[in-house]
Amino acid sequence: MSLSKKQMLELYRWLLLDRLLDLKANELFRMGKLMSMYHSALGQEAVDMGASYALKDGDAFLPSHRGKGIYIMRGIDLKFFMAGMFGKKEGLGQGRIPVGSHMCGDPSIGLVPIQGAIGSPFTAGVGAALAFKLQHKPNACLSFLGDGGSSRGDVHEGMNLAGVLHLPLVIILINNGWSLSVRSEYAIPVEHISARAAGYGFPGVTIDGRDVLKVYEAVSKALEKARKGGGPTLIEAMVDRWTAHSANDPDIYRTDEEREEARKIDPIHEYEKVLEDKNILDEEKREEIRSEISAQIEEAVAYADSCTEPGYEELVYGVYKEAG
Numbered sequence: 028m029s030l031s032k033k034q035m036l037e038l039y040r041w042l043l044l045d046r047l048l049d050l051k052a053n054e055l056f057r058m059g060k061l062m063s064m065y066h067s068a069l070g071q072e073a074v075d076m077g078a079s080y081a082l083k084d085g086d087a088f089l090p091s092h093r094g095k096g097i098y099i100m101r102g103i104d105l106k107f108f109m110a111g112m113f114g115k116k117e118g119l120g121q122g123r124i125p126v127g128s129h130m131c132g133d134p135s136i137g138l139v140p141i142q143g144a145i146g147s148p149f150t151a152g153v154g155a156a157l158a159f160k161l162q163h164k165p166n167a168c169l170s171f172l173g174d175g176g177s178s179r180g181d182v183h184e185g186m187n188l189a190g191v192l193h194l195p196l197v198i199i200l201i202n203n204g205w206s207l208s209v210r211s212e213y214a215i216p217v218e219h220i221s222a223r224a225a226g227y228g229f230p231g232v233t234i235d236g237r238d239v240l241k242v243y244e245a246v247s248k249a250l251e252k253a254r255k256g257g258g259p260t261l262i263e264a265m266v267d268r269w270t271a272h273s274a275n276d277p278d279i280y281r282t283d284e285e286r287e288e289a290r291k292i293d294p295i296h297e298y299e300k301v302l303e304d305k306n307i308l309d310e311e312k313r314e315e316i317r318s319e320i321s322a323q324i325e326e327a328v329a330y331a332d333s334c335t336e337p338g339y340e341e342l343v344y345g346v347y348k349e350a351g
């Protein structure tokens with residue numbers, strides 16, 4: 028499962044794209060360019076990118092409401108995605124998705140759509156895994172889930188079914204210690220959520236979600252096992268929530284010390300140190316990659332700006348209308 032130097036550098040590009048895209052989205056939100064809200068994944072890049080990097084073509088994946096970079100890594104065009112975040116007609120979601128680009132599916136790349144009710148989409152990921160099993164396909168589904176979402180009834184039912192049917196499902200449970208303003212300890216009676224896996228009859232592990240190589244390795248192994256008929260695995264990845272819950276959350280329930288503490292470890296800086304030690308990255312290369320990605324993002328923003336607002340017909344197309 029070890030990565031070549033080329034792959035390690037490629038993974039770094041993805042981490043940086045995820046970070047720079049997130050910073051830009053926060054800025055665009057404040058400028059009033061995005062649709063209703065924005066959930067940042069700052070500080071969570073290692074888990075989103077490290078886990079997604081372990082996916083293979085043919086696998087399915089169900090991102091969380093934060094994981095924007097995953098869409099791009101798995102093949103959604105950045106301009107199309109950005110136009111979706113702007114709520115434009117030409118973008119992903121065609122302006123009909125209240126939180127912008129995510130919450131859209133694309134079967135051609137295995138993207139299982141999420142929706143607004145936290146935890147509920149989990150069962151769709153279980154469905155994708157069930158489909159692989161019924162069709163005898165050598166693929167697995169990677170489902171991202173939060174600590175808060177993990178207590179929803181749908182999630183327990185889905186986990187149970189995955190255990191009973193031994194489905195090719197890998198759950199990457201991102202534990203950032205908070206569910207909006209509720210601390211995990213307040214709502215979850217076990218120290219590690221990975222312990223719950225025993226109750227569903229499959230293994231559960233807890234890892235450092237800020238270490239991209241550890242995440243990649245754990246998810247690769249679990250996906251490989253699932254693809255070969257070895258059943259589900261629950262991987263709890265511990266991370267820090269750098270920002271408020273969303274861009275319109277005043278974050279008044281945390282102290283300044285807690286906010287500062289959450290940002291103590293930067294997963295991207297940690298990975299840069301690993302790459303520098305292995306002579307894969309230096310200052311010059313780092314700047315080169317950063318400016319390439321920034322240019323790509325600016326191009327996507329300019330494109331999204333130039334796209335059209337959806338009209339009434341487009342907004343109501345495909346939307347349920349009560350008869351009478």
Ligand SMILES: Cc1ncc(C[n+]2csc(CCOP(=O)(O)OP(=O)(O)O)c2C)c(N)n1
Pocket residue numbers: 091092093143144145172173174175176177203205206207272
């Ligand atoms: C059923 C439901 N309840 C409440 C919400 C509002 N809400 C959106 S995200 C969120 C927090 C979810 O916490 P977690 O699953 O830990 O993910 P995180 O936001 O921390 O990444 C809440 C309460 C919702 N979308 N759906």
